[in-house]
Amino acid sequence: xxxxxxxxxxxxxxxxxxxxxxxxxxxxxxxxxxxxxxxxxxxxxxxxxxxxxxxxxxxxxxxxxxxxxxxxxxxxxxxxxxxxxxxxxxxxxxxxxxxxxxxxxxxxxxxxxxxxxxxxxxxxxxxxxxxxxxxxxxxxxx
Amino acid sequence: xxxxxxxxxxxxxxxxxxxxxxxxxxxxxxxxxxxxxxxxxxxxxxxxxxxxxxxxxxxxxxxxxxxxxxxxxxxxxxxxxxxxxxxxxxxxxxxxxxxxxxxxxxxxxxxxxxxxxxxxxxxxxxxxxxxxxxxxxxxxxxxxxxxxxxxxxxxxxxxxxxxxxxxxxxxxxxxxxxxxxxxxxxxxxxxxxxxxxxxxxxxxxxxxxxxxxxxxxx
Numbered sequence: 001x002x003x004x005x006x007x008x009x010x011x012x013x014x015x016x017x018x019x020x021x022x023x024x025x026x027x028x029x030x031x032x033x034x035x036x037x038x039x040x041x042x043x044x045x046x047x048x049x050x051x052x053x054x055x056x057x058x059x060x061x062x063x064x065x066x067x068x069x070x071x072x073x074x075x076x077x078x079x080x081x082x083x084x085x086x087x088x089x090x091x092x093x094x095x096x097x098x099x100x101x102x103x104x105x106x107x108x109x110x111x112x113x114x115x116x117x118x119x120x121x122x123x124x125x126x127x128x129x130x131x132x133x134x135x136x137x138x139x140x141x142x
Numbered sequence: 143x144x145x146x147x148x149x150x151x152x153x154x155x156x157x158x159x160x161x162x163x164x165x166x167x168x169x170x171x172x173x174x175x176x177x178x179x180x181x182x183x184x185x186x187x188x189x190x191x192x193x194x195x196x197x198x199x200x201x202x203x204x205x206x207x208x209x210x211x212x213x214x215x216x217x218x219x220x221x222x223x224x225x226x227x228x229x230x231x232x233x234x235x236x237x238x239x240x241x242x243x244x245x246x247x248x249x250x251x252x253x254x255x256x257x258x259x260x261x262x263x264x265x266x267x268x269x270x271x272x273x274x275x276x277x278x279x280x281x282x283x284x285x286x287x288x289x290x291x292x293x294x295x296x297x298x299x300x301x302x303x304x305x306x307x308x309x310x311x312x313x314x315x316x317x318x319x320x321x322x323x324x325x326x327x328x329x330x331x332x333x334x335x336x337x338x339x340x341x342x343x344x345x346x347x348x349x350x351x352x353x354x355x356x357x358x359x360x
Contacts, residue, residue, distance in 0.1 A: 011171050013207060017178040024185055055167065057255050058295060082170040083163075104174035107181060 003027045003118050004046065008038040008064070009053040009080070018051075021107055027114070035059035035067070042071055049098075049117035051110065054081040054088070062095060069096040074124040076117035080105060149335035150277060157280040164251050165222050172215040179208045221247045229276040236275050238303045238310045238357070239264035245282050246301065252287065257295035260286075265303040269310035271357040273340045278357075281336040282312060285344075285353055288328060289314045292321040309358035317351045325353070 005027050009015050015031040022029045030045070032038040035056055042050070050068060054061035065077050076098040081088065089100045098120065099113050182204055190196045224244050246262040253260035289299050293316065300315040329337060329344050337344055342357045 011175065013175045013211070014171065014178065017175060017182055017204075017207065021178060021182055021185060024189075055255070057257050082167045103170050104177040107178070 003048045003114050005029045005114060006032060006038060006041050006047045006050045008032045008050065010034060010056045025111060035064040038064060039067055042068055042075065047075060048121055049114045050075060050077045052077055052079055054079050062092065065092065065095050065097055074121055074128065076121050078113050078117060149332045150339045153284070153332045153336055154277060154280050157283045161225060161248055165218060168218050168251055169215055172211045172218065175211045176208055179204050228279055232274055233272065234275050235270050235272045238269040238271060238312060241278060242301050242303050242312060245279060245286065249283065249286050253290055253299065256290045258290050258293055259298040261298060261300050263300055263302040265305040265310065267305055269303055269305040271309050272359055273357055277336055278340045281333065281340060281342070282355065284333055285314055285355060288325055289317055289353065292324040293317060309356070311354050311356045313352045313354040315352040317353065319348055322346055322348050322351065
């Protein structure tokens with residue numbers, strides 16, 4: 001199944017080349033060069049995984065992560081950072097990030113994580129649907 | 143063991159750490175782009191192995207991108223080198239225009255992260271002062287960080303060099319009254335120690351919205 005990815009980074013040259021490489025691997029890629037643009041995309045579309053740079057001008061990666069999860073808790077976010085520390089990783093996981101990758105990221109590794117993200121999201125969406133159905137059956141009282 | 147606070151030394155170390163962290167982050171970004179573009183060339187070759195024709199124009203685009211990022215990384219390393227050499231001599235005759243220029247390139251990323259445009263206006267002529275070059279850079283770095291912190295996004299911070307009769311002045315312009323008020327009791331103890339070490343004075347001008355550092359050769 002084609003993975004739908006939102007790639008967020010303020011480095012436009014990085015977005016261009018990553019987008020091309022990921023598309024060549026069969027993924028459907030949308031790019032955003034700021035947190036604000038990313039949040040607009042999240043409002044308008046559904047993604048299997050969001051690959052998000054930790055350090056961006058204005059709203060940074062962790063604040064963006066919080067805002068994304070507030071809009072849609074099922075969205076899976078993989079953070080990209082220039083300096084991966086255990087402390088940052090723990091903070092990111094507490095805020096709901098699925099994973100944490102140090103730049104320059106290995107694309108094969110990132111692809112594996114994206115596929116995991118897609119699978120995890122499908123499970124969460126299925127659970128949500130099941131819960132909604134239960135609520136309907138309970139409240140309608142047929 | 144308590145030798146008392148070494149404010150000048152600690153300020154210098156803090157500025158060193160912050161600046162080299164910023165430089166390393168920029169280099170990581172350039173390297174990441176080079177790596178991915180090299181990977182893209184590999185992707186094209188793999189496709190060619192499977193029978194797809196090689197597109198020379200696309201190849202050239204990618205190699206051009208790699209060359210651009212190498213130029214970028216080289217520029218970053220040159221700035222790092224200038225920064226490293228600012229500690230070569232504890233006291234030295236320097237040109238404030240060059241110091242402002244170095245401050246500019248070292249601070250561009252910090253300004254971008256705050257969404258503030260940073261611009262430098264050098265003096266029309268060389269502006270020599272004798273001072274501690276690295277400590278002056280540390281002091282100016284602190285002034286600039288304070289301005290960026292309180293300015294708000296979308297603004298322009300101008301670093302202007304003015305030659306004086308016996309020295310020179312560096313002004314940080316573009317601050318509003320709110321930003322200057324938020325600066326609190328600047329200069330604090332650390333900044334005062336740095337001002338003393340470099341032989342400079344600091345003034346906050348609410349009317350014209352600027353902070354100035356004046357150095358004299360007297």
